[in-house]
Amino acid sequence: MDASLNIAIAAEFELCERIVEALEESELNIAKVTVVEIYPFEEEQGIRFKNKSVTQCSSKEMDWGELDYLFFAGNIEQVSHIVEAAEQGCVVIDMKGICSTLSDVPVVVPSINEENLIELRQRNIVSLPDPQVSQLALAIHPVLQTSHLTKIFTTSLLPASYQNIETVTKLAGQTARLLNGIPLEEGETRLAFDVYPQSTLSLSQQFQKIFPQLEAVVFHAVQAPVFYGMAQKVSVLSDYEIDFQPQENEFVQYHEHFITPVMTAEIESEISHVKLHISRLSAVENGIEFWTVADEQRFNLAHLSVKLLEAIYHQGY
Incomplete structure (x- = not known):
């Protein structure tokens, strides 16, 4: 795999840490990780990926079109970020299932129904269900x-x-x-x-x-x-x-x-x-x-989301 993946994480600080830990254990070659502070971090809170500091920015500063994938663990009031990122070509992993009720958004659990990822072609959004x-x-x-x-x-x-x-x-x-x-x-x-x-x-x-x-x-x-x-x-x-x-x-x-x-x-x-x-x-x-x-933080959200990303990537989305 080429080290060309550009990934962003939009979640609380503690969950961001767990997602980064899971990404470090994955087989994906990742060029860049960015944190989108949809929940403000404290001044001393910083994320590191492979011993390097991760860029942290607000949603207003993001160019969603530059991303390959977005891990999103926000709430229903922040769903506009999912829509904007997906419309600009970024594949969004909706980690808490807030888009799961939409008929054209697949709900996928790794190892169970990965064949449903074919539906990603409709909106560039896939929901991991509620933990x-x-x-x-x-x-x-x-x-x-x-x-x-x-x-x-x-x-x-x-x-x-x-x-x-x-x-x-x-x-x-x-x-x-x-x-x-x-x-x-x-x-x-x-x-x-x-x-x-x-x-x-x-x-x-x-x-x-x-x-x-x-x-x-x-x-x-x-x-x-x-x-x-x-x-x-x-x-x-x-x-x-x-x-x-x-x-x-x-x-x-x-x-x-x-x-x-x-x-x-x-x-x-x-x-x-x-x-x-x-x-x-x-x-x-x-x-x-x-x-x-x-x-539910390390396994149901972080680990399963990264396994879902691996399945998405290997299927060519």
């Missing part, structure tokens, strides 16, 4: 190879980092205050030592764009007082008994013992790669259930 969707998709994909599933239920326990880094900071601050007997401000949403439901709007629609044959999928989501690492309890049912023999692949690792978000962080601090960790796999009547955990 809740990609985590479930990777977990059930091996089951679908041998079984016909009729119902899928999943409950996601969302960490503070699933929202943004401000939520992580808020959870840390609230935890410290409450442990020291300092009450929260009146009307302040309580994150520490509490849970509450979150919306799952559009998740089923994203999932069905990946697996059109599956209609009976139910998502539940609960905000949990955890800093990093998303966990899911999954139950899948069939009309018949499921005989599933788990086999690990480049994305998934199975464990005989119970794995939690904290344990996942400890495991991955000692190895050079990240994975989706599955444990507590057991049979139920005409089905199976299991527990999955992944670092």
Whole structure:
């Protein structure tokens, strides 16, 4: 490959760092990486790629037409940047699925439905689904190879980092205050030592764009007082008994013992790669259930996005 790829990243500082780490581990030869500060960085926050400082600029300074690819992890209010970049010929990886409901934007999870990248020709935009969707998709994909599933239920326990880094900071601050007997401000949403439901709007629609044959999928989501690492309890049912023999692949690792978000962080601090960790796999009547955990920042967003970029590049887009 020629070292000619010009890549930009538009995300929060912490996610930018994780994307750059994943890019350094990829086989792509990259000429230039630029950070687009759609979320302002602190003065001391700088990104380095292969030991060199990365140029940081605002969206107003960007010439989107000079880019080959853009990793975009903004919100719906910033979607105009995606449209502008795509119209100028840049292929946009919509990392959080904000364009996923558009009929002419493919929703793709690496290793599952990469053939749908052919639809990139329509708008130069591809959506990686919400981390809740990609985590479930990777977990059930091996089951679908041998079984016909009729119902899928999943409950996601969302960490503070699933929202943004401000939520992580808020959870840390609230935890410290409450442990020291300092009450929260009146009307302040309580994150520490509490849970509450979150919306799952559009998740089923994203999932069905990946697996059109599956209609009976139910998502539940609960905000949990955890800093990093998303966990899911999954139950899948069939009309018949499921005989599933788990086999690990480049994305998934199975464990005989119970794995939690904290344990996942400890495991991955000692190895050079990240994975989706599955444990507590057991049979139920005409089905199976299991527990999955992944670092939604490093794995579901950064790692999967870079793997998606590799697939896009190798298919010639």
